[in-house]
Structure formats: C-alpha cells, structure tokens
Amino acid sequence: MFLVISACSVGRPADDADGDEIYRQLCVSCHGADLSGGIGPPLGHGSNAARQPDEFLEFAIMMGLGSMPSFSSSLDEHQLDRLVDYLREEQKG
Numbered sequence: 001m002f003l004v005i006s007a008c009s010v011g012r013p014a015d016d017a018d019g020d021e022i023y024r025q026l027c028v029s030c031h032g033a034d035l036s037g038g039i040g041p042p043l044g045h046g047s048n049a050a051r052q053p054d055e056f057l058e059f060a061i062m063m064g065l066g067s068m069p070s071f072s073s074s075l076d077e078h079q080l081d082r083l084v085d086y087l088r089e090e091q092k093g
C-alpha cells in the first residue's frame with residue numbers, strides 16, 4: 001500500500017509547492033538545474049523560451065511538445081502559474 005501511494009505521488013508536486021520546487025521536481029532532469037538545457041532546450045535568460053508568450057510555455061507544459069511529455073495530469077492551474085512565474089523570474093537573468 002505504501003509503495004502504491006508513493007508511486008502515485010511521484011511527479012505530483014504538493015498543492016502549495018512554489019515554482020522553484022515544481023521546476024526541480026518535474027523539469028530539472030531535462031532542462032538543467034540552471035535552466036541551461038540538456039535533453040530539452042534551454043529555458044533561461046536569452047533562450048527561445050524567454051521570447052515566447054506565456055501561452056506558449058503553458059501550452060508546451062500542459063500539452064507536451066515533441067518528445068517532451070505532457071504535465072496536465074501533474075499540475076493544476078495555480079501550480080502552472082507559479083511555474084511560469086518562476087521561469088519568467090529566472091529569464092530576467
């Protein structure tokens with residue numbers, strides 16, 4: 001039972017997790033600790049993502065993009081807002 005519960009909670013940030021925590025839990029493995037990219041493209045200051053509107057970032061995160069998975073089952077709209085705010089803060093450089 002414990003294993004089932006913990007398996008389900010992997011990839012689901014706490015309801016009140018801030019954007020930084022959500023990024024570290026869901027995104028860091030592919031986009032890097034400093035948002036400089038890796039498996040996925042860079043997301044930080046000077047990146048293509050920094051020049052895109054919020055709607056594009058939200059679309060990519062919730063629907064997935066190419067080989068990036070969709071996170072619509074992991075994030076509610078408040079968590080999504082906090083995650084995008086975090087990316088915008090980091091992109092200021």
Ligand code: HEC
Nearest residue numbers: 026027030039040041048049057060061065066067068071
């Ligand atoms: C399994 C690896 C993986 C994970 C985890 C992942 N991504 Fe991605 N991401 C990618 C790849 C690969 C692309 C490029 C997709 C393409 O254009 O084909 C991408 C593209 C993006 C883009 C578009 C960037 C651009 O310049 O076009 C954004 C924004 C993005 N990811 C944000 C995130 C966020 C935020 C998270 C965490 C919720 C996340 N990604 C988690 C692999 C990942």
